[in-house]
Amino acid sequence: MSHLLAIDQGTTSTRAFVFDAALAPVAVAQQELKQIFPGPGLVEHDPEEIWTAVLATARAAMAKAGLAAKDIAAIGITNQRETTIVWDRLTGKPIHNAIVWQDRRTADACERLRGEGLEPEIARKTGLLLDPYFSATKIGWLLDRVDGARAAAEQGRLAFGTVDSFLLWRLTGGAVHATDATNASRTLLLDLERGEWDEQLLGTFGIPPELLPSVRDSAGQFGQTAPELFGGAIAIRGVAGDQQAATVGQGCFFPGMMKATYGTGCFALLNTGAEPVRSRHKLLTTIAYQLGGKRTYALEGAIFIAGAAVQWLRDGLQIIEKASEIDALAARANAAERVVLVPAFVGLGAPYWDAHARGALFGLTRQSGSAEIARAALESVGYQTRDLLEAMRADWPVAADTVLRVDGGMTASDITMQFLADILAAPVDRPVVMETTALGAAYLAGYAAGVCPEPAGFAATWRLDRRYQPAMDADERRSRWTEWQDAVRRTRTTPG
Numbered sequence: 001m002s003h004l005l006a007i008d009q010g011t012t013s014t015r016a017f018v019f020d021a022a023l024a025p026v027a028v029a030q031q032e033l034k035q036i037f038p039g040p041g042l043v044e045h046d047p048e049e050i051w052t053a054v055l056a057t058a059r060a061a062m063a064k065a066g067l068a069a070k071d072i073a074a075i076g077i078t079n080q081r082e083t084t085i086v087w088d089r090l091t092g093k094p095i096h097n098a099i100v101w102q103d104r105r106t107a108d109a110c111e112r113l114r115g116e117g118l119e120p121e122i123a124r125k126t127g128l129l130l131d132p133y134f135s136a137t138k139i140g141w142l143l144d145r146v147d148g149a150r151a152a153a154e155q156g157r158l159a160f161g162t163v164d165s166f167l168l169w170r171l172t173g174g175a176v177h178a179t180d181a182t183n184a185s186r187t188l189l190l191d192l193e194r195g196e197w198d199e200q201l202l203g204t205f206g207i208p209p210e211l212l213p214s215v216r217d218s219a220g221q222f223g224q225t226a227p228e229l230f231g232g233a234i235a236i237r238g239v240a241g242d243q244q245a246a247t248v249g250q251g252c253f254f255p256g257m258m259k260a261t262y263g264t265g266c267f268a269l270l271n272t273g274a275e276p277v278r279s280r281h282k283l284l285t286t287i288a289y290q291l292g293g294k295r296t297y298a299l300e301g302a303i304f305i306a307g308a309a310v311q312w313l314r315d316g317l318q319i320i321e322k323a324s325e326i327d328a329l330a331a332r333a334n335a336a337e338r339v340v341l342v343p344a345f346v347g348l349g350a351p352y353w354d355a356h357a358r359g360a361l362f363g364l365t366r367q368s369g370s371a372e373i374a375r376a377a378l379e380s381v382g383y384q385t386r387d388l389l390e391a392m393r394a395d396w397p398v399a400a401d402t403v404l405r406v407d408g409g410m411t412a413s414d415i416t417m418q419f420l421a422d423i424l425a426a427p428v429d430r431p432v433v434m435e436t437t438a439l440g441a442a443y444l445a446g447y448a449a450g451v452c453p454e455p456a457g458f459a460a461t462w463r464l465d466r467r468y469q470p471a472m473d474a475d476e477r478r479s480r481w482t483e484w485q486d487a488v489r490r491t492r493t494t495p496g
Helices: 047-065 107-115 119-126 135-145 149-154 163-171 199-205 242-249 307-316 323-330 370-395 397-401 414-424 436-448 455-459 474-491
Strands: 003-009 013-020 025-032 072-079 085-088 158-161 178-180 214-216 236-241 258-262 266-273 284-291 294-303 340-342 360-362 404-407 428-431 464-468
Touching: 003 047, 003 163, 003 436, 013 047, 013 436, 025 047, 047 163, 072 163, 072 242, 072 436, 085 135, 085 149, 085 163, 107 119, 107 135, 119 199, 135 149, 135 199, 149 158, 158 163, 163 178, 163 236, 178 236, 236 242, 236 436, 242 258, 242 266, 242 284, 242 294, 242 436, 258 370, 258 436, 266 284, 266 370, 294 370, 307 323, 307 370, 323 370, 323 414, 340 370, 340 474, 360 474, 370 414, 370 474, 404 414, 414 428, 414 464, 414 474, 436 455
Parallel strands: 003 072, 072 236, 178 214, 258 404, 404 428
Antiparallel strands: 003 013, 013 025, 085 158, 258 266, 266 294, 284 294, 340 360, 428 464
């Protein structure tokens, strides 16, 4: 039992990785996940498609590695966070499509609760803001809109989970209804300091406690897979939301360390240690990981659109055929053209939290073309990341000298990473092992299974692939930053 299996169920794809005992990747399998858009600002996934893809990719990765269930020491699960699924405990069938974290359908519900003056107390307990991004209002929408759901929930016939919980339920044949502290901390229902579901918050959002999974450490006992799934039972020992798993995979175990993952969106986490730092600048206070019952906290900034902007260029504007073509197109942009894209396709995340904002292009001239728009899409990632870092530095001065560790698909773009270093005026480090989310899940499982070392020992194995150093003139940086701030102001629908 010398290998680890990591299930990485993301927003746009499902992947499975096999790692050896030294945490080197041995095999990988992947399937794209269909995005369902029932209306403007609405995003759904088919839970059955998620489940089918998890099984298929896990089996394929094991087959590629030439391994059977008896060779796998443990499974680690990492997942798109906040995405909400409610299912029937008897049949295991979801009552509706999964409502994805990007979905904006509950913006009015959040505004109503905010108007009732409830946000300060909710933020104090959860470390989060009232926004459709999080799970609580999504659960309420499902209970109120699906026929008979609320009554069934109150009778204990339904179960709620983020994607990790749904997968645990299915993998264990319905034996385990659980989540880990990192995923629980994204629901608007967890008391951040106690690490427990809060009765008052459940009442505020109208959610029966019978719906909820148990909350566990990120590394520990999560049951065993049903033997028929993989030809034998495999222990499940690690669970973490994707951004927290990437934090672990990047070895950010010490206060002041920061990582940013550039996938569909961008999520930056700054380790603040054993005490939660309360943000005064609309960042989130969240659980980075929980080991041995001890929580480590982080400040988090969430950008909803990063790599999704490249998908928009490919699928919406159709100016590229493959995402890998983006750098070559952007490199042809006229440097004199200063096109700015604010990619608020599903609203603006931190530090604005404007659910009704929508995307806009600024600075277009008759000379502007596809290359300039492509460059603006890549640069929007850097601008949004600076928004986050500025807020983090204001909330916690320790962050002033932080080196940013990056991962995710967009880090393959040298143009994006260099602009990121330029606009941040800070070094950007790209690691040798890019699959840090899956790596973090595998480490958590291996740590609980006794295969992997203590966190400090694992952190010492991190290796640098490339450091991007700031090269932009200070005056140009200042000018560009002013242009971005002006563009955001003109895009927003709420003041502040």
